[in-house]
Amino acid sequence: MQYISKALVTGGLVIMTSPLCLMASAQSYVDVEAERAQQRTSTTTDTGAAGSSGTTTAPSDPYASQPAKAYPATSYGLNSAPAAPVSSAPTVGSTASTGQGGQNLGNLFFQMQQLQQEVMRLNGKVEEQAHELRKLKDQSLQRYVDLDKRISDGSGTGTAAATSVAAAGSASAAPAGSAAIAGSSSGATEQAGEGEAYRAAYALVRGQQFDGAVKAFEQFLRDYPAGKYAANAHYWLGELFLVVEPQDLESSRQSFTLLLSQYPQNSKAPDAMYKLGKVYFLKGNRDRAKEYFDRVINEYSSSNSSAVKLSKDFIAENY
Numbered sequence: 001m002q003y004i005s006k007a008l009v010t011g012g013l014v015i016m017t018s019p020l021c022l023m024a025s026a027q028s029y030v031d032v033e034a035e036r037a038q039q040r041t042s043t044t045t046d047t048g049a050a051g052s053s054g055t056t057t058a059p060s061d062p063y064a065s066q067p068a069k070a071y072p073a074t075s076y077g078l079n080s081a082p083a084a085p086v087s088s089a090p091t092v093g094s095t096a097s098t099g100q101g102g103q104n105l106g107n108l109f110f111q112m113q114q115l116q117q118e119v120m121r122l123n124g125k126v127e128e129q130a131h132e133l134r135k136l137k138d139q140s141l142q143r144y145v146d147l148d149k150r151i152s153d154g155s156g157t158g159t160a161a162a163t164s165v166a167a168a169g170s171a172s173a174a175p176a177g178s179a180a181i182a183g184s185s186s187g188a189t190e191q192a193g194e195g196e197a198y199r200a201a202y203a204l205v206r207g208q209q210f211d212g213a214v215k216a217f218e219q220f221l222r223d224y225p226a227g228k229y230a231a232n233a234h235y236w237l238g239e240l241f242l243v244v245e246p247q248d249l250e251s252s253r254q255s256f257t258l259l260l261s262q263y264p265q266n267s268k269a270p271d272a273m274y275k276l277g278k279v280y281f282l283k284g285n286r287d288r289a290k291e292y293f294d295r296v297i298n299e300y301s302s303s304n305s306s307a308v309k310l311s312k313d314f315i316a317e318n319y
Contacts, residue, residue: 153316188228194220198229205236214240231263235272253279270300270307277311281318290319 201216217233217240224230238255241248256276260269277292293311299306 089188164245188226188230190228191224194229196221198227198233201233202236202305203228204215205240210240210244214244231259231268232268234262235268237278238272238275249279249283253283270296270303270305272298274307274311274314278314281314286319290315 038261186245197216197220201213204210204213204216214237217237220227220233221237224233227233234255238252238259241252241255253276256272256279259266259272260276265267273292273296277289277296279289280286280292281289293315296305296307296311
């Protein structure tokens with residue numbers, strides 16, 4: 001009976017203390033959850049602050065997710081292997097820049113070579129033109145010298161002829177100092193005003209007014225086509241067309257050809273034949289030119305004409 005009473009007392013105490021244990025357990029659970037909530041709030045706040053300040057605070061919750069840890073790599077016996085070399089290759093931008101720079105340098109070098117070649121070509125052209133200019137000057141000077149010599153020779157011949165004619169009492173037909181006298185057309189009679197017109201034109205030749213002399217002799221032939229001095233007019237026109245600027249080779253050829261065809265016995269014929277050979281030579285017809293030089297030598301070798309020696313000298317120098 002006494003045992004039963006003790007059991008009942010003990011059971012009553014257990015029944016009375018059970019709610020207290022349950023309350024204590026609940027209170028303990030609530031406290032743990034509150035602590036975890038507080039820690040999560042603190043972690044969130046620290047994380048936000050770290051995002052703004054650049055620092056991160058590690059959570060203190062042991063049950064929270066932990067950050068990954070870095071462990072040293074195991075080399076498995078390869079610890080003694082040399083480290084991989086650091087690549088010094090340029091970046092994509094620098095590579096493109098270097099390639100473009102090299103291409104620009106190549107273009108500049110190519111352009112410089114082109115400019116040098118162009119300068120060399122122009123220098124050669126300038127030298128060629130300078131040579132041609134010197135050659136033309138020499139030819140012009142030679143033509144002037146040749147013409148002046150023939151004027152002097154003609155004047156001397158004319159003076160001698162004038163003296164001879166004057167001695168015969170025919171001075172009026174042969175004015176002194178005129179080159180036309182020795183080369184006048186045989187059988188022709190001097191027309192009124194012809195002598196004065198011819199001497200005026202010839203004076204322009206002696207004064208080296210060549211353009212004016214050409215016009216004067218052309219007008220003379222229009223006025224006196226069959227005059228006594230027509231042959232001389234053709235000859236001097238042929239000479240003048242060689243010394244005017246620009247040179248008129250074709251007109252010169254026609255003048256000398258007319259003289260030879262219309263007045264083959266004139267004293268100016270050998271000179272006209274020699275000049276015709278020079279005209280063909282200047283025109284580039286070397287064979288035809290030599291034909292005229294040979295004709296001068298063959299037809300007038302027994303005369304004292306200076307055209308024979310001139311033809312021989314020209315052949316020796318150019319053939």
